[in-house]
Amino acid sequence: MYAKLENGVLIPSPGHIGNVFNPNAETLLEHGYKLVVFPDVTEVSEVKEVYEETETEIIVSYEAVV
Secondary structure, eight states, X not given: OEEEEETTEEEEOOSEETTXXXXXXXXXXXXXXXXXXXXXXXXXXXEEEEEEEOSSEEEEEEEEOO
């Protein structure tokens, strides 16, 4: 999955960019989208996603809601 992180909100890549339908990774990267890395899911009933953005990817982690 590719996305942008805007104001703490994960924005998934669109199904098309201009006249390019189903854009490949190279096209998405050129338009500022990054690979989203998800961890293995753990058995926690209530969690919230936390995002860390690097130059090349967005890393998702989970924090338990208490």
